[in-house]
Each structure stands twice: as structure tokens, then as C-alpha cells.
Amino acid sequence: MKYGNFIKQSQFCKVGISNHILRIGQASTTIIQLIKRNSGSNVHNCLGWAARDASGTLSPYQFSRRAVGCDDISIKITHCGVCYADFVWTRNHLGDSKYPVVPGHEIAGIVQEVGQNVQGFKVGDHIGVGTIVNSCRSCDYCNDDLESYCAKGSVFTFNGIDVDGTVTKGGYSSFIVVHQRYCIKIPVNYPLTSAAPLLCAGITVYSPMMRHKMNQSGKSLGVIGLGGLGHMAVKFGKAFGLKVTVFSTSISKKEQALKLLGADKFVVSSDQEQMKGLAKSYDFIIDTASGDHPFDPYMALLKTGGVLALVGFPSEVKFSPASLNIDMRTISGSVTGGMKQLQEMIDFCAAHEVHPTIDIIPIQYVNEALERLAKRDVKYRFVIDIENSLK
Template identity: 45%
Template sequence: MVMAKARAVDGPHQSFRKADIQRRELDKHDVLLEIHYAGICHSDIHTAHGDWGEAHYPLVPGHEIAGIVKEVGSDVTKFQPGDRAGVGCMVESCGSCENCEAGEEQYCLKGNTPTYDGVDKYGEPTQGGYSTHIVVTEDFVLHIPENLPLDAAAPLLCAGITTFSPLNRWQAGPGKKVAVVGLGGLGHMAVKIAHAMGADVTVLSQTLNKKDDGLRFGASAYYATKDEDTFDTLAGQFDLIINTVSAKININDYLSLLRLDGTLVNVGAPAEPLDVHVFSLIPQRRSFAGSLIGGIRETQDMLDFCAKHEIMPEIEVISADDIDDAYERVQKSDVKYRFVIDTSTL
């Protein structure tokens, strides 16, 4: 067994504590990753706080993981010790259902195994990246390109793929008008990626406080949604809207901004239901969709795309002792734009 240092939480709204956790012995297709950095995702907070139902405690969150391969199993062919590698939101799937065979393991019909708060094929609870080491089957490990620093690469394993996938699926690109709701950890990546794809990008945020940042990231326009005139001004303008916020909003107001055959895709996951009126959809044949991260192949495509276009998240690297404070700041939107834990401080 590999012993790893970690930070764990024992119940909803409890503080993080130091912990020692066991990682399994390497099977023949396993990779042992020494974690250097782990991003803090809003999903970590929702899960740790029990917002989506009670988690399995003690819990070690973290599914934005970047580090160096230390050891590989006897039959591993995709990695070798010394490789720069990452792990995202899932560590297993059945591999045989139609969705897995199509490279959409996140939609595994038998259910994928999440990086934390899940149960692996050995019947053991999965624990995430707020730790020094993790063991994952090679099929769920990603190559991190050389020109992406490991600290900046970590958030790409969730924030990056969560926004890249719907932009890719709904073909954001030249001639397309894309709006991004919220300019947080997810939203700022959506702006950067959509701009690199060639789309005309608009940010929709509550206030204009981050306008300079939004324009710097690649947006051509920035509107405050607290301004009642915004929804009249932008009515029927967008081909695609990516909603990144994890709070309940009036989704019908945003649907009104879509043009004919436009789509609003939700990637933010508020705990409360969203109310959708059917007449927000019918008149312009609009669609309201959801999107969950991306498959392993698409995640690697995203990493390569970000490396090619030199797209990186804006990060603030913190000590493991600052996780509780970081959680509070994320909930207050007091971060620009992603906290990343330096796991050497564990």
C-alpha cells in the first residue's frame, strides 16, 4: 500500500483536518501519480457540505489533479515514470456500454466512478486530489503537455473540460455568437476557450466589476444582468449560451436571449431546481440542455487545444492550511479565478 498525506473533512460544514490515507497496490494497468497541485472546484464544496445529498465521510475531495508519474503497473503502455500527468473527475467506467465505447465515459450507462465520494471496483471508497498520491487505471490518466505549467493545468481537468465540451459539441466558432453566464472559475475558462475557437463572446455577469478581466480574456462585450435593460437589449441574439453559475437564476430570462435554434447549456449545478416555462422554448425552437465534463478522449483534446493556444486559467496557489478559507472565499465569489492547492504543503 502507498500511504498518502491528505486533507479530509468528516461531515457537512466541518473544517478540514490532516489525514493519512491508503492508496491501493498497483494493479497491472495502474498508474501511481505523485500529486503536485489540486484545484478547488465548486463541486468540491457542494459535496463536502452535503448540498447534493450526504457524502461518504471522511471525505478527501479534489478532481483537478496534476503531477508526475512515479510508478506504473506491469502492463501499462501509455505512461512511464517521469511523465507529466493529470486526473480529472472520474477514475473508472464500465468500458463496454455504448456510451463508453463512443468515448463518452462520463455518461457510462452503468455509472462512472467519481474521483472522490464514489466506490471503486474493489469496493473501496474513492478519495480525491487533496492528497500527495493517487492510483488510477491508465485509461483515466491524461498527458499534460510540456508547455502547460502543472499548477495552471490542474483546473483544466474540470473547469477546462466542463466548458470545452459544450462549446465543442454545439460548434462554437467563427460566425457564432456565444454568451457566458458568470465569470468565475468555469466562466473565465469558457470565455478564453470560446474566443480561441473563433466565436464572438459576450459575458453576462451580475455587475460590471469584472468587465476589464472579461474583455482581456477575449470577450467582445460585457453586460450586467442586474440592469433590467440588458435582457431587452440582447433579446434573440445568441446561438449558444453557457450558464456556469452554481446558483439558482431565472433561466427563462436567459432563454429569451437565444435566436432561432439557439441552445442554452447548463454546466453550473445549483442545489435548487430551475423553473423552465415551455413558452421560453417553443416560439424560437430553442433548446435547454445540460453537459457533464467530457470523455477521456475529449479531455485530452482539450488539454492539447489549450496548450496549442496557450490557454491557462487564472489561479491563486494556496497552502493546504488555507482550504477552509478558500471555500469561504469561493462562496463569496472572492477569487480570481481558481484556487489551486500546493500539495507539498500537506
């Protein structure tokens, strides 16, 4: 009996000691992780280009990225699209720029490390990050795959405040660490150079087109404006089998619209007679113009029950209620789409060979590129070759 009790006590001690050793091991692991994380915060492990003040001039800048967490993916950035948002926030046009600003939210690259909980991505995969890198993940909008419209506020890819209080820094940099939910897989057969602009410009027009069922072959689509957004609306429209008309104030864009982009028709919007002759001709209109312009002439072009989707940002929107009500027309606003739709769009572009028209530049040209973008002197998106020029 005593011997048996001794054995039981010994076994109990062994279990107790084992548990104690396990706890020590877990504590040691935690301490090591904290040391790594804290030491990493003092090491500038990422190279980028940043604006330091409202002049907007970008120059080389070193900073730290966080360590890869359980749900994170570390991405080697190969390409980053240049968006007008980059111009706006580097120059503090909205009064909320948090310098130094590292812009860029059209990020394409290659997975270089994954956290232990990451599923669906592995090292070497082609991957993209768009306009947001975080959200609450619990509100109705997040649950409906509309993370960009998160009720508690989504976190912008750059110049945003992340959950840990740090300011986010974007894709004009060598790598980025992002929670897996805000990453999309880029098909291996689709060029990373083409994928980058789709992550903002592409989804900006694709999202309202899908929401309003503008993918019905044989229907008619009008596209107002022929910049980075407008040219993608034309390309999606043609891929959907729509009859596409481009409306522009400049006759100089006629050849681009018809020959380069494949639009079916081009209309100078200031030609009142031509506009009147097209009354009730269109099922859908995508308005990408941010300059101020009248809306009634375009509303009159819609068929009964037609939809005008506004994705530009004019200073004001004015139209007669009659142009809306009498023929059951709809005017709708949109900014972007959620992560599920972003993946859907990339897959569609790969399957149907839809590519943005781009001009690839080195990072050293980015200041000139932003100035040209502001002057609308680009056909149709700049893409920075991060991999080969950021040194």
C-alpha cells in the same frame, strides 16, 4: 528399444518436473504479491488532508493507497485544483459523504510507477486525473468515450465506491493510483498549475461547446456568470474566434470581463432595456450560474436555431415553451466530458496557450480557500501546491 523408452520417459519426467517447478514459481509469485498487497493495506503510505465530519474542516490524515496493478499508474501529485464539489462533499450537503473525505478531483502530477500493461505513459510523464477513476468499460457510453455517463455508474475520484468496495480518496494527497484509462497526458510545455483546474472547470464548459459546435469562428457567444466556469467559457470562446459577451448581475465584474479576460462586451443582466435590445443576437449561450434566475430573458437573446447550454445547478429551470419552440431554440444540459475529449481539451489549451486564471495556495490554507470559494471570493480558481506544502 528399452534404452529409447528410458530416454523418452526421462524427457517426459524433465518436462513434468519443469512444469511443476514453473507452477511452484507462479504460485510463489502470487503469494508474494498477496503478501505485499495485504501488508500494504496495513501501512499508511499516503499523506493527505481530510474532513472527518460535516463541519468540513480539513486536517492532516494518513491512509493507504492500493498497490499498483497491471493497468494502473501511480502518480505523484504536484497540484490539485479546488472545486465547489470539494465544499459540497466535505460538508455533506448531499447527505452521502463517507468520512473521512479526502477531496480533490482536479489532479495534476508526475508518473512515478506504471503497471506492466500500461501503454502510452512512462515514469516522468506529466499526467492528469479528473472527476472519475473508474467505470464499467463495457456499456454503450463507455464504448463511445463517455465514461462519465457510464450506464452502471462511473466511480468518482473522491467519495465514490470503487469496484473493490473501498471509498475513493482524492487529490488533496501526496499520490494516487489510477487505472490508465482515466488518466490523460499533460504536454510537457503546459504548466501543471494550469492543467489542474481544466480537469473539472475546463472540461465542464469545453464539452458542451464542442458538442454544439460552438467553435465556429465569427459566431456569437453569451456567457452567463463569471466564476471559475464562466471565465473558462470566455477564454475558450476567444480561442475559438467567437464574439463573446459576458452577462452578470454585478457591474463590478465589467473590468475583469473586458480587460482581464478579453470579452468583447459586458451586459448587466438586470438592465431590461439593454437585454431587449440584444434580442436574437446570439448563436450560443453558456449558462454557468447556479443561483436561481429567469430563463426567458436569455432564451430571447438566441437567434433562430440557437442553443443555450446549462452547466450550472439552479434549484429549478422555468421557461415559456414559446421561447423555445417558436424559433427552434434548444436548451441543453451538461456536466462533463469523457476521457478522449479531456485529452483533446488539454492538447488544445497547450497549443493555443489557453490558461485558467488561478491563485496558487499551500495546503495549509485550504480551509480558508473553501470558505472563500463558497462566498465567490476568488479569481477564478484556487490551485493547491501539493508538492511544496504537503509534508
